[in-house]
Amino acid sequence: MAENKIHFKIITPEKIVYEDDVESIIAKGVKGSFGILPGHIPFMSTLDIDTAKVLKNGKEIYFSVIGGAFQFKNNEAIILTEVAECGDDIDTVRAQLAKERAEASLNSAGNQRDVKIANAALARAMARLKAAAKQ
Ligand code: ATP
Numbered sequence: 058m059a060e061n062k063i064h065f066k067i068i069t070p071e072k073i074v075y076e077d078d079v080e081s082i083i084a085k086g087v088k089g090s091f092g093i094l095p096g097h098i099p100f101m102s103t104l105d106i107d108t109a110k111v112l113k114n115g116k117e118i119y120f121s122v123i124g125g126a127f128q129f130k131n132n133e134a135i136i137l138t139e140v141a142e143c144g145d146d147i148d149t150v151r152a153q154l155a156k157e158r159a160e161a162s163l164n165s166a167g168n169q170r171d172v173k174i175a176n177a178a179l180a181r182a183m184a185r186l187k188a189a190a191k192q
Pocket of ligand 1: 123140141142146147148149151152155178181182185
């Protein structure tokens, strides 16, 4: 691998969503967004439900990442997560319907548990819509 690249993988229990050498990674940890360039010091973070963006040959590629963990060491980066999708693979109609369902559930939620479940569903839908819209 070239010195100025990061070998990056996104892995779920089901599949390898992405694996390639990239120039940079931006993702959202629970304490805020972070960016990684080649040569960064070792770094770990728990991930929020949001998007991750990589730069590959000067082109931006977006992913929805539904939580999980990020680790970087020796120019190797990995996201381990239950669910992730490449922006190009996202069904935006499905995500929009999921968003509307989650908003309706939030409005009718009768207790804290229902609010938490609806908020999580809303965050997943928003992450997918953001990744599909390349934001
Ligand atoms: P939905 O209510 O639409 O099923 P969800 O947030 O409950 O959304 P998840 O449980 O997070 O869905 O994901 C279940 C599976 O469906 C995963 O494999 C995920 O990658 C896929 N998936 C969910 N939403 C989409 C989407 N909008 N486009 C493509 N794949 C999706």
